[in-house]
Amino acid sequence: MEIRRDIFQAIADPTRRAIIALIATQAMTPNALAEHFHTSRQAVSKHIKILTECDLVKQEQQGREIYYSLDIQKMKEIDKWLDQFRKLWETQFNQLDEVLATLKKQKK
Amino acid sequence: MEIRRDIFQAIADPTRRAIIALIATQAMTPNALAEHFHTSRQAVSKHIKILTECDLVKQEQQGREIYYSLDIQKMKEIDKWLDQFRKLWETQFNQLDEVLATLKKQKK
DNA sequence: AATAAGTGCAATTATCTGGTTGCGCAAATT
DNA sequence: AATTTGCGCAACCAGATAATTGCACTTATT
Numbered sequence: 665m666e667i668r669r670d671i672f673q674a675i676a677d678p679t680r681r682a683i684i685a686l687i688a689t690q691a692m693t694p695n696a697l698a699e700h701f702h703t704s705r706q707a708v709s710k711h712i713k714i715l716t717e718c719d720l721v722k723q724e725q726q727g728r729e730i731y732y733s734l735d736i737q738k739m740k741e742i743d744k745w746l747d748q749f750r751k752l753w754e755t756q757f758n759q760l761d762e763v764l765a766t767l768k769k770q771k772k
Numbered sequence: 773m774e775i776r777r778d779i780f781q782a783i784a785d786p787t788r789r790a791i792i793a794l795i796a797t798q799a800m801t802p803n804a805l806a807e808h809f810h811t812s813r814q815a816v817s818k819h820i821k822i823l824t825e826c827d828l829v830k831q832e833q834q835g836r837e838i839y840y841s842l843d844i845q846k847m848k849e850i851d852k853w854l855d856q857f858r859k860l861w862e863t864q865f866n867q868l869d870e871v872l873a874t875l876k877k878q879k880k
Numbered sequence: 881a882a883t884a885a886g887t888g889c890a891a892t893t894a895t896c897t898g899g900t901t902g903c904g905c906a907a908a909t910t
Numbered sequence: 911a912a913t914t915t916g917c918g919c920a921a922c923c924a925g926a927t928a929a930t931t932g933c934a935c936t937t938a939t940t
Contacts, residue, residue, distance in 0.1 A: 670784075670786070672783055672784050672786075672789065673784045675780055675784075676778075676780050676781045676783075676784035677927090677928080678778070678780075679928090681780065681853075685856065688856070688857060688860060689860070693886075693887090694886080694887070694888090695885090695886065695887085703928090703929070703930095704929075704930065704931090705886085705887080706887095706888085706889090706929085706930075706931085707928070707929055707930080709887075709888060709889090710888095710889095710927095710928075710929080711928090713888085713889095727886090727936095727937060727938070728885070728886050728887070728936065728937040728938065729885095729886060729887085729937090730886080730887070730888095734857075736857055736860045736861040736864060737861055737864070739854065739857045739861060740861060742850070742854060743851075743854055743858070745789075746847065746850060746851055746854070748793065748796070749796060749842075749844055749847045750851070752796060752797070752844045753844040753845055753847060753848060756844060756845070785897090785898080787898085801916075801917090802916080802917070802918090803915090803916065803917085811898090811899070811900090812899075812900065812901090813916085813917080814899085814900075814901085814917090814918080814919090815898070815899055815900075817917075817918060817919090818898075818899085818918095818919095819898090821918085821919095835906095835907060835908070835916090836906065836907040836908065836915070836916050836917070837907090837915095837916065837917085838916080838917070838918095
């Protein structure tokens with residue numbers, strides 16, 4: 665039962681963003697994650713479920729513990745969406761550069 | 773009364789992302805925007821309010837019409853947040869490149 | 881075998897969210 | 911002057927969300 669989730673909705677929650685940042689570099693268990701926040705383990709578990717539903721996390725069971733880690737490649741989707749704007753803000757920057765260059769020229 | 777808003781929560785809604793994309797290249801009025809979606813002008817107005825509260829849009833009044841446009845520079849904040857992960861996925865890619873290169877070498 | 885530890889799931893609840901409808905106000909049109 | 915147009919705001923409502931609590935299951939420890 666794979667519910668399709670939106671990655672943008674997934675990163676909307678600040679706790680979830682913090683979890684993402686934590687498991688980006690090393691796999692962690694729900695208990696270990698919960699210690700970083702002022703919430704219960706079950707709350708963390710729900711966040712992880714949401715992250716799983718949009719394929720943002722991988723899991724590896726070791727005995728009774730489950731280690732969750734980030735699927736970093738999935739984060740590219742956000743980067744891909746940003747691409748359409750990246751061109752625009754770079755253009756704006758170049759135009760600003762030109763303006764500054766012109767001002768500099770006039771000063772001389 | 774400037775309520776502090778989260779840009780990540782702002783882009784969580786698909787309609788809002790569509791609005792952002794539309795006003796990225798040209799300023800538009802709420803009425804013109806509403807025609808692009810299956811919602812009322814008032815609903816669009818609420819979305820714009822949220823986008824305004826996190827400084828994502830600029831407005832320019834012309835008579836009784838208000839033209840809204842995207843503050844593209846603000847979008848960099850998302851890009852900045854992505855930076856911490858960009859390093860990671862690029863490293864992963866390089867490592868994959870190495871593996872592929874090694875495999876290619878062994879074939880020869 | 882009994883207990884403790886780690887986990888996910890279900891039920892519940894307060895709050896947030898996105899939408900509609902009905903205003904009131906200012907600017908344009910008649 | 912009267913009407914139309916474009917707009918934001920407030921009230922309201924159904925559905926989503928994030929958190930807690932209680933439970934059942936599996937795996938380790940005693």
